Amino acid sequence: MSAFTEYLITGIARGLVFALLATGFVLIYRVTRVVNFAQGAFAVFGGLLTFSLLRAGIPQGVSEVLAVLAVAVIGLIFGVITIAGKIPLLSSLIITIGLAMLSEAVAMLVWGSIPISYSGLAGHDFVILGAVVQRQYLLVLIVSLVLFGSMALLFDRTYFGKAMTACASNAYAAKLSGINVKRMGLLAFVLGGALGGIGGALLTPVEPMTYNADVSLSILGFAAAIVGGLTSPGLAVAGGLVFGLTEQFVSGYWSPSYDTAVALALLIVVLLWQARRMRLEGLE
């Protein structure tokens, strides 16, 4: 029982971190139609900046918030470089890859190449159904639920959120109704940066961060986001959880060598199932 609980809780916690990265993807894609492969770099900066602020003596909590704000500014800069002016979407996508590389170089210069970590939420780990769970995972859970809730509210209930979505679904109509499409896009990058930063700041205490962790983080976030077609935050959370749980159970009951591979394969199956369902609906 305790092994099962152990896998379940770790899987959920990791799934939520993926979902945090995924929501950044979703937000930016929904507004700008750009797949932002620099999303992982936001998380790296979130973790590394928190580390530096903590070391400078700034208390826990404040450090994280400051780091996230700083990453939001980085998000803005990335947004300007990626979407300003007229540029094809594919070029924008490659530019985000370039920005991710640039971030690696900067992170390497400032923080070096050694993995970096700091202690997370203080206090003893707690026991659920016989399984020891790191307290940091609880924080991941609370923060992500709050964020996902507020994102759902933002998109479904506020004029502002609807305006953001309108930019992507019909940029021309959005413009006509007085929405500044570019500005909305930049705002999406700011928020996407903040979401990535939060993910990184939460993740670093349980998984040490390195300057080049962004590639795998981006892939995991992309994997979770794709389940919702890169547009649905709710499905992205589901995607993250499916991924995290599959990894843990495959790792536990089969072999850790195959955990990511099976999770990826499962996501492909989910995507094929979605495509089939859409096709069938289209025929009706």
Added chain:
Amino acid sequence: MSERMRSSIVLSLAVVIGLSTLALPLVLSSSDVEIYVTIGLATIVVTGLSLLMGFAGQVSLGQAAFYGVGAYTAGIMAVHHWPSLVALMAAPIAAGVIAFVIGVPLLRLKGHALVFSTLAFQLILLVVIENTSFLTGGAIGLSGIPALRIGPLAISTGKDYAYLVWVVAVAVLLITRNLTRSRPGRALRAMAITASGASAAGIAVESYKLKDFTLSAAYAGIAGGIYVFFIGYISPDAFPVTLSIEFVIMVVVGGIGTVSGAFVGAAVVTVISQVLTSLGTSPSLPPDLPTVLSLGVYALILIIILRLIPAGVVGTLSDLWKKTKPSASASGPVDTTGRSVLGPAVQAKDG
């Protein structure tokens, strides 16, 4: 300038470049021959990828996987004493067959879902390679791959491989060029613009996509096959996801949907990254510098190229070419070439 004259200019230019690349290995130093081969192999892969991206409108972030399939197929067969030419021929076949088999389901996915699935395929493949050591040598890799023999000819030196790669690259470029000008090519092009429109016009979209996907994988496969004989050793580390990303970068830098863009993109990106890789290694320089150069400066150059000429080098040049007046002379390429890398700002303003 008449259409005929224009096309004869293009043709003679192609011949000049073809001949000069043919002569090049004779004068290159042995390490430069290595880079020549690298460019040639990348050209072969990128031609297929460009076909996929520009004509079928499908982005693959897993092209290095098919490169790997080709390499492992040839490598494993060669180690098990198959004639090396048979092993090399099997490389594109294996890559093509695998692409066909996974393409049947995967190509039902659209847009980014397909991008994701190609990326996922590569990651899964790497895990499989690492965990089938009885066949692939696992993470330790396969060594002792014998040199390639074509009949009585032993292909062993760098120059030999340079010519082999030249022949294959030219063949691949010509096949692709003819393909894109044929009916299937026009069909593919129509598909890239609007799949539903193409479908309505009676084009069997699914079937063309699958053929294209298979062909591009076969290109990557033959490049992988040559690679494995060239290096003589193979391990999963040679096929990281970043290599797939680099192939896509080459397509975009060269100019998506242009056959010659594949060559240009492969050459430009390889030369830039080789230059940057060697710049910062001097003992007196800090050890962090190579990362700054090969990631930071490389990324900056990439971003600047894409911001200034988003259509890629060949895409931009071909737009300019279309605007040229009859007075334009035929001796332009060297210049435009230089400028598009060295002075893209000028270029963009001119355009």
Added chain:
Amino acid sequence: MHLIQTIRRGGGLQKEGDGGLCRNLFRKERGRLRKTATASVAVVSFALLLAACSSSPSKPVAKAKGPIKIGMITSLTGPYTPLGTNDKLGAVQEVNAINATGGVNGRKIDLIVQDDTTNPSQAVVDWKTLMSDGVVAVVGPVFSSSCMAIIPDVQASKVPSVDTCAADSQVTPARKYVFMTPPTTLIVGKQLLAYMKAKGITRVAVAHDTSSFGEAGWHEMKAEASTYGIHFIYDGTFQVTSTTFTSILTAVKSSGAQALMVWGAGPAEVGLTAQFRAMGLTIPLLFSHAEASMLYTKPAGAAGNGAIIASSIGGIGPYLPSSYPAKSTIMSFANTFKAKNGYYPPEFAFDAGGAVAMIAKAIKENGATPAGIDAALNHMTITTGDGTYSFSPTDHSGLTTNQVAITRDTNGTLVPTKFTKAMVG
């Protein structure tokens, strides 16, 4: 690429006959052809011209009186950056030390460093570049796959490569021209088994990654286990990129193992350590020499406290008795390194510094030719920061279990265990 080296060494292109010509050609063409734009394959010509320019100038002139050229291939970018950068620092320090005292046989050493970008194919390109530069020996890669990839070229060019990667397979059996400086996974495995035996541990769980290092280490250890009366009762594998180890650790917990042995290199071990502690496991946690540096102890922090880590003898320099033969060599290297870089040298620095010292000694004995260096290396006995090596034509690793220390991570410092203190006297 000669062009690149020309730039790198600060020489302008025009200084070299052909290079200058190429450059002028460029400039002229640029002016004349500005007005035209052609659709076809434009940048290619640029690339070709660049390549042509890069190849033609300056065949290296072999001057007997000039500096001796030694090559180095290491990973300055890519996943192995932390290892490669320390490799470079170690090698450069040793070269500087030799040059400061007048060089070898009155000639200075000129170290030419190439980055393999943690990619075996690039290592092959690097090897050929070094050959065309005319180096007489090479400090070989730190990345195992790179070491394996260059072997055919090393043997074809008959230039010795003293590798800094921990791949046993490159020297078992001993191959001509291929030597290695880090301890083999075999002797490290044996020493860890001896430690377990001394501690009365018999039932052991193992976790290893699927890298060549992790696989090799585990297989060597498994093969030797029965000699030491050790039973491996659980074997879990993970990826180099793995970040959660819940399943392995849960299985270890319920297996009743008396210790957990981990074979792997990279950031994964740091995460494993944190989760090991978080799950309340209290059995000894043992690591191979891949974790024997602050690259592991620093990020692992408090969680790493108490971990048992194998290390080359250089890692415990300050704790060695002054009677220990390698002590002075280790400490003089370590003190210089620490003064310059602010931290105690990790094993990689010792490995590369040692490789330079071996090559220098070989040159001193037999002259600055590849054949001479190879002949000297094949019979060399030398003490470097990694301990005392005795190479022979059938042993190209040269170290024994006596050069492997078993340490305990004590607040971030590697402190020798009683087991090792007894060994070094």
